[in-house]
Amino acid sequence: MTWLSTIPTFVVTMIVFFGPGLAILAAAGVRRLNLVSLAAPVSFSLASVLAVILDKVHLPFNPILYYLATVIVAAIVFLIRKLLLRRSGAADSSGFGVLASNGPIPLGPGRPRWLSPVLIATATIIPAAIVSYRYLKGFGGPNNFSQTFDNVYHLNAIRFIADTHNGSSLTIGNMTDTSAGFYPAAMHDMMALVLMQSNSTVMAVANVGTIIIGAVIWPLGCLFLITRIIGNRPVAILCAGVFSAASSGFPYLMVGFGILYPNHTAIALLPAALGLAIDFLGMSKEKSSSFWPGLLFLIAVIPGLALAHTSVIVALFGFAAPVVIARLIRSILDARSGVAGKRHLLFWFIFTVGYFLVTALVWIYVRPGLDTAPWTPIQTNARAIGEILSSAPMATTASWVLLTMTLIGLYVIVRNFKQYWWVLAIYVFGGALYLIVSAWPVGNFRTFWTGAWYNDTFRLAALLPTVTLPVVVIGAEWIFRRISASITSLRDRGLHEPGLLAPALRPIAKRLPAYSAIAVMMVLILGSGAAAQGGTLSNVQNRIGLIFQTTPTSALITSDELTILNSVAAIVPTSDVVVSNPRTGGSLVYAIANRQPLTPHIFGIRSPDEQLLLDHWDEAAYNKSVCPVITKLKAYWALDFGDSEIVPGPQTFIGLRDLMDKSAPGMQLVKEVGTARLYKVTACG
Structure with missing residues (x-):
């Protein structure tokens, strides 16, 4: 595809x-x-x-x-x-x-309406x-x-x-x-x-x-x-x-x-x-x-x-x-x-x-609940403040363009404090949340402020651009408008003040349109935006690429396991259920193959029947309590993806353990790719 x-x-x-x-x-x-x-x-x-x-x-x-x-x-x-x-x-x-601002963007007199x-x-x-x-x-x-x-x-x-x-x-x-x-x-x-x-x-x-x-x-x-x-x-x-x-x-x-x-x-x-x-x-x-x-x-x-x-x-x-x-x-x-x-x-x-x-x-x-908020601080106060100012959370490379625009924006806000103080307060509040979660010690104070985000630095780092962008834009607009005004002023002075421009340049200046400064400003804005696309974003893009890559050693689903999952739809009837250890990624049989897993998610409360199969599915040949449940749920199939779990937990799903060494009786190995296997129970008639 x-x-x-x-x-x-x-x-x-x-x-x-x-x-x-x-x-x-x-x-x-x-x-x-x-x-x-x-x-x-x-x-x-x-x-x-x-x-x-x-x-x-x-x-x-x-x-x-x-x-x-x-x-x-x-x-x-x-x-x-x-x-x-x-x-x-x-x-x-x-x-x-x-x-507010429901009308067209005001572009000044003489500007065509299509510019908006x-x-x-x-x-x-x-x-x-x-x-x-x-x-x-x-x-x-x-x-x-x-x-x-x-x-x-x-x-x-x-x-x-x-x-x-x-x-x-x-x-x-x-x-x-x-x-x-x-x-x-x-x-x-x-x-x-x-x-x-x-x-x-x-x-x-x-x-x-x-x-x-x-x-x-x-x-x-x-x-x-x-x-x-x-x-x-x-x-x-x-x-x-x-x-x-x-x-x-x-x-x-x-x-x-x-x-x-x-x-x-x-x-x-x-x-x-x-x-x-x-x-x-x-x-x-x-x-x-x-x-x-x-x-x-x-x-x-x-x-x-x-x-x-x-x-x-x-x-x-x-x-x-x-x-x-x-x-x-x-x-x-x-x-x-x-x-x-x-x-x-x-x-x-x-x-x-x-x-x-x-x-x-x-x-x-x-x-x-606190049991799902296990993350701890990762850095010092000084480093956290630097990351906030430079738009570089989670130890990414500092964005010098955003840092410059942020500092200029803070300057403009201070100069116009009555107008923009609440914008600064939003920025400080968002930054303070990141500072607390990433650098302050574990305790009730930290949990009070950041517990809604699982005390997780990543989640609060993702909120920083929302509060930083207004400050950045205030700074960027201030500097670009001044550059534009300076260019316009130089052009006008060059046309009207003798000796300011060389004689050879005066005809060129006359031919420049009055809004040439706007064109220069737009080029500068686009150029600064391009400059902001530096190593930090490339590194994040590379991180996404690594996480989205399926290899023989991938953390959730290996390439062998993906091959098995892609073949399930052609083997398993649509009405049947597939058993797997959810922490090995086998539950993705639902998303990938459109076959119902016994456990659609890694976590969750299990019914007695579900738990019985998670603990004893491989005992169907000799445990009399297993086959009736298998038949009831139509859970005739199982995926054996080994014991490598994406998130180890206290509960061990032992119901597929004997499949790993192929010692479970009453089971048919239907498909095998590397160490990934698909089984069907034959002990239940």
Whole structure:
């Protein structure tokens, strides 16, 4: 399978990820950059919430109902907006109930209108091309997969939802009746919808979906966030696009570690959600018509964010806290100056108190148990601070371009402290979380602040680009605008001040268009973006390539084991169940061969029947309790992938131990490749 053959999968993925959101938001009057930036977050919310609702009413989660729900929601939104517009008596609907920066990018007098969409397209295409290239090179091929233990769950969950038409995050658990429970499944829901509509493999769907999330959804969210903080300004938008693909922390880190698909998805959605929070709180550089659009759209994207991964909701509450304080301070100043009344101040005071109470509850209770948070500090305080400033978390090579832009951005923020202090507070808060988790000693204080992320440095490192990018863009815009102004000034002075330019250069200067400085500035922006694509990102790309490579000694599935798995579909009937030690990767028989494993995930609560087979399957010839269970579950097959486990655990699955030396009676060796074997029980008749 080649990447060229996945073009239909890319098309279907774009439709699933963006189509419903585009329809619903367009019906709500959202346009241009706001429309495309928020489309995917709204689609993720629709799919994940719909999956929960359909499970409750015993209806299948499938593409037909997904698109039907899109039409219904879009129609309701359109009718409500028209009704509100009529009641308001507004003559022009273009500015009614819309977000800030909903219009075209202001490019100045004399500039053609087509430059605005071209600028947005450029700011989107550049990071999309960069991230796509690095992912394509890192993945190697469409059917390659990450050799990490999390992948057993994620790939199987995509297959499970597509097979069962049940994608409820409330019940998916570990994909068995015994282990049913909550797990954030928004990403799995969306990719399962793609799988249902494409003639593709689970691995290809996961890889294509990951590319779209990192290369398209993330940069668009960054553009949206920057327009809230800096405004709908051309230089800021272009810088945001270019530098959104320049950090090793995200999107690459979550694919090179884990593999943490849910975190990768949720963090890609985070900038858009944070931008909506800024808009709702009235702190956007350009104001919306009221706080209602920001609030309603924030409510629309939060379910998708929460059901992609709950830890990112915790991050959103934390990152938005300085904005809430800034809103309260502004309301105090407005009340003192007479711009707003005391009711306005009272509202925001009550809101702020309530917000921090809810944030405290979320921070304390939305977190995993300590038994799943084993990670310890990895470095010193000084090194952690250096990594934060240089956008080089997890001991990667410092990005000198991002370091320079960050320092300049901090300078600009200090110079304009009243305007940007809350942006600095967000940056400091995000950096402090990384400092605490990576450099502070294990204890209650560290766990309080970072327990929502399993006390894991990788997960908090991936959040740094969200809080760093605004600082970087503030610095980059400041320096590039000054370069542009200097070039324009030199040109004008050269034309009007005798002797400043050599006589031979004056005719050339006259022929230069007035906006030549803009062209130079764009070249500098693109050049700085290219310079930021240094050794750090190449190293991360190489790490992804190593993790996605299947070799004779791979950690999860070796090349011999993959050969066995690829042959299972032609041997094992579709109704039968395959037993394996889940820690050796055999459970991937579900994702790869579409045959039901006894244990779809490495972890999970086992039923008595499941545990019996995990402990005694190879005793079928002489243990009278085994065959009835084998027959009941149709678990006639077993994969023997040796005793090399991806994640050793306290529980030993001894039910396949005698297969390793071929001493178990009543077993037929059906296929053998190297040390990987497929057995069928013959002792049960």
